[in-house]
Amino acid sequence: MASKKLRRTGLSVELCDRLKRHQIENCQDLLSLTPIEVMRLAGQSYQQVLVLLKSVSQSCAPSMTTALEVWKQRADLCFSTSLPGLDRLLQGGLSRGTLTEVTGPSGCGKSQMCMMLSVLATLPKSMGGLDSGVIYIDTESAFSAERLLEIAQSRFPDYFSKERVLEMAGRVHVFRELTCQDLLNRLKRLDEDIISSKAGLVILDSVASVVRKEYDTSLPGNLAHRSNLLGQEAATLKYLAQAFRIPVVLTNQITTHVGDGGERGAVSFTGVPSEEGSGYVTAALGNTWSHSVNTRLIFQYVDARQRQIVIAKSPVAPFAVLNYSVQKEGIRLEGNYDNQEVAHQGTDPGLQPIRVWTGFNYNLMKDTCAASGQLKLL
Numbered sequence: 001m002a003s004k005k006l007r008r009t010g011l012s013v014e015l016c017d018r019l020k021r022h023q024i025e026n027c028q029d030l031l032s033l034t035p036i037e038v039m040r041l042a043g044q045s046y047q048q049v050l051v052l053l054k055s056v057s058q059s060c061a062p063s064m065t066t067a068l069e070v071w072k073q074r075a076d077l078c079f080s081t082s083l084p085g086l087d088r089l090l091q092g093g094l095s096r097g098t099l100t101e102v103t104g105p106s107g108c109g110k111s112q113m114c115m116m117l118s119v120l121a122t123l124p125k126s127m128g129g130l131d132s133g134v135i136y137i138d139t140e141s142a143f144s145a146e147r148l149l150e151i152a153q154s155r156f157p158d159y160f161s162k163e164r165v166l167e168m169a170g171r172v173h174v175f176r177e178l179t180c181q182d183l184l185n186r187l188k189r190l191d192e193d194i195i196s197s198k199a200g201l202v203i204l205d206s207v208a209s210v211v212r213k214e215y216d217t218s219l220p221g222n223l224a225h226r227s228n229l230l231g232q233e234a235a236t237l238k239y240l241a242q243a244f245r246i247p248v249v250l251t252n253q254i255t256t257h258v259g260d261g262g263e264r265g266a267v268s269f270t271g272v273p274s275e276e277g278s279g280y281v282t283a284a285l286g287n288t289w290s291h292s293v294n295t296r297l298i299f300q301y302v303d304a305r306q307r308q309i310v311i312a313k314s315p316v317a318p319f320a321v322l323n324y325s326v327q328k329e330g331i332r333l334e335g336n337y338d339n340q341e342v343a344h345q346g347t348d349p350g351l352q353p354i355r356v357w358t359g360f361n362y363n364l365m366k367d368t369c370a371a372s373g374q375l376k377l378l
């Protein structure tokens with residue numbers, strides 16, 4: 001809540017504008033200053049500054065609630081994924097006020113999931129939706145309006161008439177942000193966009209692509225800068241999720257670790273258990289980032305057609321695996337999970353190995369790279 005904008009704390013517009021000229025925009029910026037510094041920047045007396053700091057602290061302090069109140073509101077706190085097996089494990093669906101990460105190899109259906117969730121959010125509450133707008137931040141130019149409409153009409157053919165599907169598309173607000181700075185700027189002013197578009201869902205597809213494009217972590221200093229940037233993004237997204245009590249969904253990529261896979265029960269590039277020491281794949285952005293998300297869903301390959309959703313981290317669900325495929329109507333679970341045992345043995349979500357499918361010989365690539373001195377961790 002320290003990321004809460006000063007404008008949303010009840011301060012006068014003149015004072016907010018004056019502080020903004022000194023790059024003081026949110027509660028944290030102001031509360032990190034001494035009263036003397038605030039006196040100088042705000043042009044106020046010592047007594048006025050003490051009152052000001054007290055009121056800003058109160059406005060950003062999290063309010064107290066009882067477990068009973070939370071339990072009574074539980075039906076309102078979830079956003080159904082329309083995948084009954086997944087919803088059941090997640091105790092109703094994606095939790096509002098939290099960050100859900102969808103990670104996995106390229107082409108496994110992360111963006112399809114995001115587009116499907118966008119359609120679901122616009123549905124009326126009687127159909128399990130949020131009856132709201134959607135903010136879709138696309139950093140990979142992967143969003144497809146044609147696909148959004150196709151998913152809507154294929155998944156809910158009785159509901160989405162020609163007029164309704166166009167109305168639905170008008171409620172999905174797409175922002176293309178292709179650099180780290182543009183993305184951070186967008187996130188920092190997203191509260192205004194959420195209010196103006198009446199958004200009940202925020203999607204960031206993907207958090208990794210711009211960061212990985214701009215920060216080569218093998219260069220000195222870049223890892224620290226990247227961590228700092230990711231920390232700011234996570235804090236802002238968490239604030240937005242909590243302040244507006246909405247689910248925030250973000251996608252992440254995978255990274256390849258070479259050489260010590262045997263220790264972590266690695267799986268190879270062709271989806272079968274690998275020989276010791278041949279490497280493994282995990283979610284990108286490191287272990288620290290994995291702590292920033294509340295729920296981590298891994299989308300992974302079993303073979304060229306069959307795929308799996310792994311609940312790798314959740315405050316409410318056990319480690320579990322469900323089969324799915326990507327269809328015209330979006331993501332479809334395969335099999336009946338009502339009575340089926342789906343829980344498996346998990347590991348640290350930041351180190352959870354991920355199955356990918358490329359069909360080429362991984363050991364051959366490793367040998368070639370090692371010989372040419374190109375082997376490095378991404």
Ligand SMILES: Nc1ncnc2c1ncn2[C@@H]1O[C@H](COP(=O)(O)OP(=O)(O)OP(=O)(O)O)[C@@H](O)[C@H]1O
Nearest residue numbers: 105106107108109110111112113140142326327328
């Ligand atoms: N109309 C459709 N019907 C069925 N499957 C589709 C359709 N459109 C796309 N797909 C499938 O969706 C998959 C691509 O999914 P998606 O674009 O979500 O991948 P991704 O995980 O976001 O990858 P990346 O990390 O590269 O962004 C492909 O397997 C493709 O076959």
Ligand SMILES: [Mg+2]
Nearest residue numbers: 110111140142
């Ligand atoms: Mg994608």
